[in-house]
Amino acid sequence: xxxxxxxxxxxxxxxxxxxxxxxxxxxxxxxxxxxxxxxxxxxxxxxxxxxxxxxxxxxxxxxxxxxxxxxxxxxxxxxxxxxxxxxxxxxxxxxxxxxxxxxxxxxxxxxxxxxxxxxxxxxxxxxxxxxxxxxxxxxxxxxxxxxxxxxxxxxxxxxxxxxxxxxxxxxxxxxxxxxxxxxxxxxxxxxxxxxxxxxxxxxxxxxxxxxxxxxxxxxxx
Numbered sequence: 070x071x072x073x074x075x076x077x078x079x080x081x082x083x084x085x086x087x088x089x090x091x092x093x094x095x096x097x098x099x100x101x102x103x104x105x106x107x108x109x110x111x112x113x114x115x116x117x118x119x120x121x122x123x124x125x126x127x128x129x130x131x132x133x134x135x136x137x138x139x140x141x142x143x144x145x146x147x148x149x150x151x152x153x154x155x156x157x158x159x160x161x162x163x164x165x166x167x168x169x170x171x172x173x174x175x176x177x178x179x180x181x182x183x184x185x186x187x188x189x190x191x192x193x194x195x196x197x198x199x200x201x202x203x204x205x206x207x208x209x210x211x212x213x214x215x216x217x218x219x220x221x222x223x224x225x226x227x228x229x230x231x232x233x234x235x236x237x238x239x240x241x242x243x244x245x246x247x248x249x250x251x252x253x254x255x256x257x258x259x260x261x262x263x264x265x266x267x268x269x270x271x272x273x274x275x276x277x278x279x280x281x282x283x284x285x286x287x288x289x290x
Contacts, residue, residue, distance in 0.1 A: 075099075075148040076119035077112045079127055083139070087166045088188065088225075092137035095124060095154075097145040101172055103205040104194065105271020106231050106263045112143045113270065121154060128161055137164040137187070146173035155185040170194065171215030172208040181222050189219060189226040193258075195237060196244055203236050213252075220253055229259040233273050 080094035096109070098117040107113060128138070138158050145151050146169050155165050164187040169177065171191050180186040193212070194200060200209040219226045228249065232242070242260065249258060263273065 072120070073148075073150055074117040074120045074123075075150045075154075076117055076124060077115050077143065078118065079124070081127070081131070082135070086139050086141070086168075087137040087164070090137035090164060090166075091135050092139050092166065093127070093131065093135055094139040094141050095145070097140065097142040097148055097151070099147060100142060100144040100170075101147055101206060101208070102144065102170055102194070103270055104203055104231070105236070105269060105273050106233055107270045108268070109143065110268060110270045121150065121157065124154065125157065125161075128158070128163065132161070135163065137166055139166045139168060141168040144170055144172065146176040151176065152179055152183070152185065155180060156183070159185055164188070166190065168192075169215070170204075170208070171212035172206070174211055174214040174218055177215050178218050181218065181224055186224060189224055191215060191219065191226055191228050193228050193230045193245060193249070195230075195241065196248065199237065199241060216252060216254070227257045227259060228254065229261055231261045231263055233263040235273055 075097050077096045077098040080096070083092050083094055086092060086094055096112050098112055098115050100107075100113040103113070140151060140155070145167065158165055165185060166188040167177070167180065167186050168190045169192065171177070177189070194203045197209050201207060216228075230237070230242070230245065246258065
């Protein structure tokens with residue numbers, strides 16, 4: 070087991086973050102992107118506090134009560150501990166969901182090859198022309214590789230985008246939808262409406278766009 074304290078905190082219970090499963094959330098500290106709408110600045114800029122021993126103690130107390138464990142952040146895949154953590158969580162009988170920006174396709178591929186992940190939520194920040202503006206990173210190609218890995222696998226996954234009109238307009242979203250179709254994606258594409266009711270990394274004003282869901286390429290209010 071890798072040493073260290075990569076986990077910032079644990080949300081003990083959720084019925085929203087892992088489809089069809091009762092779960093907890095492990096919030097991994099740190100991120101390799103700086104999205105202005107991110108509502109977890111304390112996690113992105115903070116330090117981890119919890120080791121595997123702390124996580125294991127919590128999970129042992131929830132045996133028979135929880136079905137899954139969500140690895141989120143921040144960006145959980147930047148930590149070398151994620152793979153050994155996932156191995157131990159699976160040994161305990163829990164299913165694993167990964168929330169990721171797709172920046173570490175090598176890690177994602179290892180998780181899939183070792184049967185350590187059951188569901189993935191992949192963040193689609195924007196197309197290449199907007200990617201730096203939104204994320205302050207040049208990791209689009211890594212995201213694209215992660216999408217391709219998921220498309221070639223049998224893992225259940227969804228794609229999601231956080232929407233703010235200062236960053237993405239409807240034409241941008243249509244381009245993103247078309248790009249996903251061209252890549253062969255036909256699953257569920259969620260557009261998350263930025264609400265602006267929490268402290269974020271950037272100083273974006275409140276969004277006036279309504280949240281919608283695209284399912285199999287169909288926009289739904």
